[in-house]
Amino acid sequence: MAAYDRIISTMRDGGVVLLDGATGTELERRGAEMDPHSWCGAASADNASLLGEIHTDYIDAGARIITANTFASSRLMLEGAGLGDRVAEINTIAVEAALGARDRHPSASEVVVAGSLSHMVPVSEGTDRFDPNAVPSEDRLAEAFGELAGVLASSGAELILLEMMYEPARARIALDAALATGLPVWFDMSARRSENGQVVAFHPFEELPLADLLGLLPDAGVDAVGVMHTQSQVIGDAIDEIRALTDLPIAAYPDSGFFKMPSWQFHEVISPADLEEYFVDWISRGATALGGCCGLTVEHVLAAAAARDRV
Numbered sequence: 183m184a185a186y187d188r189i190i191s192t193m194r195d196g197g198v199v200l201l202d203g204a205t206g207t208e209l210e211r212r213g214a215e216m217d218p219h220s221w222c223g224a225a226s227a228d229n230a231s232l233l234g235e236i237h238t239d240y241i242d243a244g245a246r247i248i249t250a251n252t253f254a255s256s257r258l259m260l261e262g263a264g265l266g267d268r269v270a271e272i273n274t275i276a277v278e279a280a281l282g283a284r285d286r287h288p289s290a291s292e293v294v295v296a297g298s299l300s301h302m303v304p305v306s307e308g309t310d311r312f313d314p315n316a317v318p319s320e321d322r323l324a325e326a327f328g329e330l331a332g333v334l335a336s337s338g339a340e341l342i343l344l345e346m347m348y349e350p351a352r353a354r355i356a357l358d359a360a361l362a363t364g365l366p367v368w369f370d371m372s373a374r375r376s377e378n379g380q381v382v383a384f385h386p387f388e389e390l391p392l393a394d395l396l397g398l399l400p401d402a403g404v405d406a407v408g409v410m411h412t413q414s415q416v417i418g419d420a421i422d423e424i425r426a427l428t429d430l431p432i433a434a435y436p437d438s439g440f441f442k443m444p445s446w447q448f449h450e451v452i453s454p455a456d457l458e459e460y461f462v463d464w465i466s467r468g469a470t471a472l473g474g475c476c477g478l479t480v481e482h483v484l485a486a487a488a489a490r491d492r493v
Contacts, residue, residue, distance in 0.1 A: 186294045186340055186366060189246060190405050193431035193470040198490040201435050201473025202240035203483045205251045205298075207446040209236065211479070216444040219262030219304065223255035226276040227268065233276065237283035243483040245473065246293050248284065250276040252334060253298040253345055257326040258318060262304055270333050273297075277337040296341040296368075297334030299327065299360055301352035310441040311386050323352060327359035335363040346372045346411045347395055348384035354398050361403050370408035370433060371395050373420045381419045384412070392420065396427050408433030411475045414452055414460045421467045433471035434464045438478055451477050454485035461489030 189199050206222030212232060217224040226233060237248045255276065257269045265272060280295045287293065301323070303312050318326070334342060342360040347353040347369060360367045371392060372384035383390040396407065407430050409420040414436045424432055438451040452460075461472050472486040 185246070185292055188292070189294060190366070190431070193406065196470060198465055198469070198493075199246050199471050200244045200483060200486050200490070201433065201471055202237070202245040202248045203474035203478040203480060204437075204476050205233070205236060205249055206253060207439075207448075207476045208479065209233070209251065210446055211448065212236070217263045218307070218444040220259040220265070221254045221444050222251060223253070223259045224263045224265055224272065226251050226255065226279070227265070227272050230275050230279045233279035234283045237280050238287060239480045240483055241283065241287050241289055241293055243480045244487040245483055247296055247341065247471070247473075248280050248293060249296045249298050249343060250280040250334070250339060251298075252276050252330065253300045254302055256300075256302070256330045258303055258323075269329060273330060273333045274337040277334060277339050281338050294340050295338065296343045297339035298343050298345050299331055299334065299356055300345045301327070301347065301349060301356045303352070305443050308443055310443065314387060317352075320351070320355060323355045324359065327356045328362065331359040331363050335365055339365065341366045341368065344369050346370070346384070348372045348390075350390065350394050350398060353395055357398055357404075361400070366405050367403060368406040368408060368433060369399060369404050370410045372411040373409055373416055374412070375416055381416060381423055392423050393427055396424065399428070404430065406431040406433055406471065408435070408471065410435040411437045414438070414457060417460070418463055418467055421464055421469055425468050431470045432468055433473070434469040435471075435473035435475050436460070436478070437474075437476040439476065441476065446476055448477055452482075454481045457482050458485040458489045461486050462492055465489060465493050
């Protein structure tokens with residue numbers, strides 16, 4: 183049985199598998215330069231070796247799904263950095279760095295390489311927010327997301343993680359692009375609390391229930407759903423909402439700190455010990471894949487392993 187088949191079978195049976203931690207912010211933390219237009223998207227071009235080290239460290243920590251640095255490298259993002267003609271090259275470098283790290287590792291037969299596909303669009307300078315009046319047309323979004331999904335598939339990614347889904351129109355376009363590759367797909371949302379304390383999609387300008395996003399899922403083709411790039415204190419309630427709406431396996435991988443383009447702000451990052459307690463709680467609520475997103479490190483993946491081994 184292939185590695186991915188074993189992983190998804192374990193999750194469906196209630197076992198817990200480990201994802202990696204952050205890739206983009208880990209590049210930054212280890213000295214890679216972030217781009218003011220494409221954040222970490224452009225960094226793969228000159229940091230293949232460093233990416234390989236990061237992926238290796240996560241595999242050493244127990245991660246069995248590692249994610250290529252492709253979250254912010256669609257044409258929409260790379261054009262602002264003057265790299266629109268290098269979309270295929272830069273994303274292939276990112277995927278091949280992950281594949282190389284996996285293939286050189288003693289645990290290679292257990293590890294899956296995922297490509298990240300977000301619906302990120304350029305944000306206003308110095309912020310983490312997009313201008314709703316400057317979002318590209320649906321045709322342009324479909325072209326860019328389809329192009330990236332195709333590069334992920336052709337360069338060897340074995341799974342597509344749809345990451346930070348929070349805006350339904352763009353999420354639908356990204357989902358269609360991912361499904362068109364024929365690769366396994368996970369649909370991972372981001373959430374926040376509304377002013378009245380309810381869990382809603384991460385959308386900065388609207389309060390949308392997670393049900394609006396989950397309603398996009400087809401009857402077949404998506405193997406798991408998740409909540410990621412979300413504060414730890416929100417994820418437990420989000421898992422409960424997801425579980426009430428779907429029987430698909432659930433992934434949980436939080437962020438910590440905050441983003442101010444082009445850099446991640448590593449302020450008050452949750453300790454691995456504190457995150458371990460959250461991981462234990464999320465397992466009890468039904469999460470079967472654990473890892474970390476922006477700001478989180480190898481030590482946080484080790485905390486996920488410790489939580490898995492406690493339950």
